[in-house]
Amino acid sequence: VLNKLPKRQQPEAKQALWEIYRADTKTEAHQAFNRFIQTYQAKYPEATQCLAKDRDVLLTFFDFPAEHWAHIRTTNPIESTFATVRLRTDKTRGCVSKDTILALVFKLVESAQKRWLRIRGFKHLADVIEGVPFKDGYRMDDNPDMTPMQDVA
Structure with missing residues (x-):
């Protein structure tokens, strides 16, 4: 824009x-x-x-738990993972086969994952997967007359 x-x-x-x-x-x-x-x-x-x-x-992220908003708004996990892989694989140009480069990439991602931070609000993942509705970051009850619940986790 x-x-x-x-x-x-x-x-x-x-x-x-x-x-x-x-x-x-x-x-x-x-x-x-x-x-x-x-x-x-x-x-x-x-x-x-x-x-x-x-x-x-x-604006879809408003339909997810508020704790997840920071993760939804950023592409940093993808960028940082591929940056790690790109830095290492660029140095091995021309001296590897398809199988060895695949193994190298797998090991690099596996190593990078040790530094990843746990997702905030991971306890809400089951609710998101099950399709529990959220509005403005708060879980909504089955009763539409009730106000959004505050997280108790």
Whole structure:
């Protein structure tokens, strides 16, 4: 989105995007999203179209436990794992077969996994897998009249 805006507009737009990203509730995120679209639609339609086409996907993390939001918002685990593999395999260029490079990559990932941090809120994974509904990071009861439950774990 920022690449579709002039450099002078990028800091202000970045702040507006952070308001969407760091909203406490999905409702607040939608409000910030609408403000961004209204602000930049007239002059920079490409930027707003780029953002608007993925609106639902971008705000899906609100339907997961709040403890998982930090993990959902980042791609760092993927990037850091592949960076480790890339650094080591680049040095072995030309002197390995398909089988040996596969074994090397397996061992590198296995070694990198020792430094991985445990996922926050891992106790909620079973609920997520079972399809228990969450709203704004809180588990919802079967009774829709009740307010969101606070985590007790």
